[in-house]
Amino acid sequence: MHFELNEEQLMIQQAARDFAQQELKPGVIERDEHQKFPAEQVKKMGELGFLGMMVDPKYNGSGLDTISYVLVMEELSKIDASASVVVSVNNSLVCYGLEKYGSEAQKEKYLKPLAAGEKIGAFCLSEPEAGSDATSQRTTAEDKGDYYLLNGTKNWITNGSTASTYLVIAQTHPELKHKGINAFIVEKGMEGFTVGPKENKLGIRGSDTHSLMFNDVKVPKENRIGEDGFGFKFAMKTLEGGRIGIAAQALGIAQGAFDLATQYAKERKSFGKPISEHQAIAFKLADMATQIEAARLLVYKAAWLKDQGLPYTQAGSMAKLYASKVAMDVTIEAVQVHGGYGFVKEYHVERLMRDAKITQIYEGTSEIQKMVISREVIR
Ligand code: CAA
Numbered sequence: 001m002h003f004e005l006n007e008e009q010l011m012i013q014q015a016a017r018d019f020a021q022q023e024l025k026p027g028v029i030e031r032d033e034h035q036k037f038p039a040e041q042v043k044k045m046g047e048l049g050f051l052g053m054m055v056d057p058k059y060n061g062s063g064l065d066t067i068s069y070v071l072v073m074e075e076l077s078k079i080d081a082s083a084s085v086v087v088s089v090n091n092s093l094v095c096y097g098l099e100k101y102g103s104e105a106q107k108e109k110y111l112k113p114l115a116a117g118e119k120i121g122a123f124c125l126s127e128p129e130a131g132s133d134a135t136s137q138r139t140t141a142e143d144k145g146d147y148y149l150l151n152g153t154k155n156w157i158t159n160g161s162t163a164s165t166y167l168v169i170a171q172t173h174p175e176l177k178h179k180g181i182n183a184f185i186v187e188k189g190m191e192g193f194t195v196g197p198k199e200n201k202l203g204i205r206g207s208d209t210h211s212l213m214f215n216d217v218k219v220p221k222e223n224r225i226g227e228d229g230f231g232f233k234f235a236m237k238t239l240e241g242g243r244i245g246i247a248a249q250a251l252g253i254a255q256g257a258f259d260l261a262t263q264y265a266k267e268r269k270s271f272g273k274p275i276s277e278h279q280a281i282a283f284k285l286a287d288m289a290t291q292i293e294a295a296r297l298l299v300y301k302a303a304w305l306k307d308q309g310l311p312y313t314q315a316g317s318m319a320k321l322y323a324s325k326v327a328m329d330v331t332i333e334a335v336q337v338h339g340g341y342g343f344v345k346e347y348h349v350e351r352l353m354r355d356a357k358i359t360q361i362y363e364g365t366s367e368i369q370k371m372v373i374s375r376e377v378i379r
Contacts, residue, residue, distance in 0.1 A: 098110055191217065254292050264347075295322055325360070
């Protein structure tokens, strides 16, 4: 067993770190304040190959491993989780799903521009009444011969208005329950497809979250992914990898907050010495560092399992469950270490605290991760 990153991974980590400092940090407070999507920055991340990291170069991807992907997610998330969620969704939920389960024609038409970062993708599973209970899809896709007629509403969709390619999960055969669900590729601009207003959120405010409405949208048959009835499995398998990406995001948020808290604690003086020399603060930093390291090991292990072609369902859920809890705990403590300064926007930690919360909710809440883990360990 060895814990070192290889040269390529170190190089990619450094590239992401530099990008986050130079391109994401300036303006991150303003984008959060005004809920502004980091459009320019996403374009540049596409040019750097961050939007199709694990995709085969023959489909315009970077052909990298999952470890490199989590390293990039971690570095970007230290600074701007609104930007990193775009990377996570595009890589894990959209590109991965299309490359693994799409037809050759779908890969040519849809995967190539997504992996190159020329287009952005969205993954549309959640509905007003089907969040955690994902088998209860109300969106319907009626089989009309050479097309499906799509009707329904999707909620809280990341990249809702900025995406061009949407993977939409819908029910075709309600009597078959989850075995009747399909996944479809829907293009922006298809007649009957509309995007609702942007959600006004607690955190990741720069990210573009919308509901989507489908009203008699004609989706060509060739846009169905996989066999008839494969949609629920498609969503589950895709989310398994997505959870590793979000775990890495949570890890980055925690590390970003820890770095700020440590730096502040060394500079800020009270009672005649830096506050880092007061045990009350020093022990907080010790706890934070230990939690972050444990989360990192879980995240890297899950990514490593995926790279080895070994099962990673349980490892991915454990990584997400734990890292998201660490992100929440560490960011709260980072605000506390900063005292009054922590409560104002210029010091960044209050944003990281708000951003941390979503990692316990999206791509399966912490309660869902416990369901997945408990089923695996009992099995
Ligand atoms: N891989 C393959 N198949 C799986 C699977 C997996 N990981 N998990 C479940 N399945 C299969 C089961 O085998 C079963 O199929 P069979 O009957 O053929 O065996 C079928 O799916 C139904 O499974 P369950 O009986 O376990 O279904 P359930 O309703 O009890 O639980 C669940 C399923 C795990 C709770 C699932 O509903 C779930 O993951 N819910 C959370 C949904 C979620 O993560 N949403 C996130 C939205 S996306 C998002 O947030 C993206 C974003 O924008 C950032």
